[in-house]
Amino acid sequence: EYQPASRVTRIRESASVLAAARVRELKAEGRSIIDLTVGEPDFDTPDHVKQAAIAAIEAGETKYTAVTGTPQLRSAILNHVERRTGILYSAAEITIAGGAKQVIFTAFMASLNEGDEVIVPAPYWVSYPDMVLANDGTPVIVPCGDEVGFKLTPEALAAAITPATKWVILNAPSNPTGVVYTRAELEALAAVLEENPDVYVLTDEIYDEIYYGEGQITSLVGAAPQLRDRVLVVNGVSKAYAMTGWRLGYAVGPAPLVASINKLQSQISSCPSSISQAAATAALTGDQSFVAECVEAYRERRDVAVAGLKAVEGLACETPQGAFYAYVKCAGAVGKTTPDGARIENDQDFVLYLLDSASVAVIPGSSYGLGPYFRISFATSLETIKAGVEAIDKAVRALN
Numbered sequence: 068e069y070q071p072a073s074r075v076t077r078i079r080e081s082a083s084v085l086a087a088a089r090v091r092e093l094k095a096e097g098r099s100i101i102d103l104t105v106g107e108p109d110f111d112t113p114d115h116v117k118q119a120a121i122a123a124i125e126a127g128e129t130k131y132t133a134v135t136g137t138p139q140l141r142s143a144i145l146n147h148v149e150r151r152t153g154i155l156y157s158a159a160e161i162t163i164a165g166g167a168k169q170v171i172f173t174a175f176m177a178s179l180n181e182g183d184e185v186i187v188p189a190p191y192w193v194s195y196p197d198m199v200l201a202n203d204g205t206p207v208i209v210p211c212g213d214e215v216g217f218k219l220t221p222e223a224l225a226a227a228i229t230p231a232t233k234w235v236i237l238n239a240p241s242n243p244t245g246v247v248y249t250r251a252e253l254e255a256l257a258a259v260l261e262e263n264p265d266v267y268v269l270t271d272e273i274y275d276e277i278y279y280g281e282g283q284i285t286s287l288v289g290a291a292p293q294l295r296d297r298v299l300v301v302n303g304v305s306k307a308y309a310m311t312g313w314r315l316g317y318a319v320g321p322a323p324l325v326a327s328i329n330k331l332q333s334q335i336s337s338c339p340s341s342i343s344q345a346a347a348t349a350a351l352t353g354d355q356s357f358v359a360e361c362v363e364a365y366r367e368r369r370d371v372a373v374a375g376l377k378a379v380e381g382l383a384c385e386t387p388q389g390a391f392y393a394y395v396k397c398a399g400a401v402g403k404t405t406p407d408g409a410r411i412e413n414d415q416d417f418v419l420y421l422l423d424s425a426s427v428a429v430i431p432g433s434s435y436g437l438g439p440y441f442r443i444s445f446a447t448s449l450e451t452i453k454a455g456v457e458a459i460d461k462a463v464r465a466l467n
């Protein structure tokens with residue numbers, strides 16, 4: 068009889084993947100669901116990117132590439148990273164994979180031994196703790212509530228570091244809160260890291276282009292280039308270029324770590340799809356106006372979503388500075404009773420109530436390690452957002 072490996076039994080399936088599956092199931096049953104769970108752009112991949120992929124197929128670029136990708140993709144990534152961080156990395160400092168998700172997984176696989184700790188500020192992207200666990204590490208969850216703007220503070224970081232700390236994860240713009248760090252905040256975190264020279268930092272910058280402020284976001288390595296030899300900068304084309312299905316992500320960082328990751332990749336996948344590599348090269352080097360257009364669309368949707376949710380009595384929500392999520396506090400609904408007489412004990416109950424009574428799908432904050440909240444995605448039409456907010460408002464009003 069099949070017995071799963073302990074690394075399988077110690078992790079959970081991704082909460083966002085499960086939520087998406089549940090919505091698909093309900094839709095298949097004929098229910099009309101207002102879906103605010105989606106973690107990907109609703110735009111189509113830009114045409115020039117598709118054309119580059121078609122051209123690659125026709126030119127016979129359909130074979131294995133180097134583990135570290137085609138020379139064209141490598142140089143496109145290095146240029147892009149230099150524009151974003153101000154640092155020119157070398158070819159020995161780059162790894163590519165089937166999505167940022169795979170890069171993060173292999174980074175942990177390449178570096179964690181049993182007992183090694185990874186500091187994960189909460190609320191966190193659902194996958195981090197399980198990726199750490201799958202690779203024999205111990206996630207150390209540091210709650211970062213609304214009182215600290217959902218951000219890791221230097222004090223909390225210093226308090227969480229132990230001799231076993233291997234990594235700290237920083238994700239900005241954050242999934243699920245949309246929070247970004249200022250240069251001053253990054254410098255303050257860097258000061259703590261300078262006192263702890265054995266701690267590595269994984270900066271997940273997958274949403275870096277989806278930013279509603281002036282200019283561009285500051286990356287930790289940009290603010291503190293002295294940390295460059297222990298920061299792994301993770302990014303990819305999924306979110307900025309609406310390319311989630313192409314599965315292409317990358318990271319730049321210290322050459323010895325990257326060499327270990329690439330050694331593993333040589334045994335795991337040999338290389339990501341050559342066609343996706345051609346598409347990603349076109350995305351990174353081609354016309355960038357698509358990104359700006361998407362950001363403007365997200366901004367309008369964000370403003371509608373946030374204004375609507377703020378107006379709901381009992382809910383509270385900050386305006387996200389990046390990404391396409393809002394993290395909504397539902398403490399005002401907890402403790403209340405539904406029209407059916409059920410008591411709402413936590414955000415999971417509230418989210419189930421919204422799904423059952425209002426046909427609105429959102430994801431409970433408990434999945435992100437900080438309740439009572441729920442996450443909405445506004446990477447969907449204005450119409451869906453308005454219908455969702457209205458239905459949530461009605462459902463909240465029906466509580467006693």
Ligand code: PLP
Pocket residue numbers: 106165166167168169192238241242271273302303304305311314315316
């Ligand atoms: N990191 C964060 C914070 C994300 O939200 C996601 C996708 O949801 C990823 C990484 C993974 O992106 P990719 O499609 O490149 O694997």
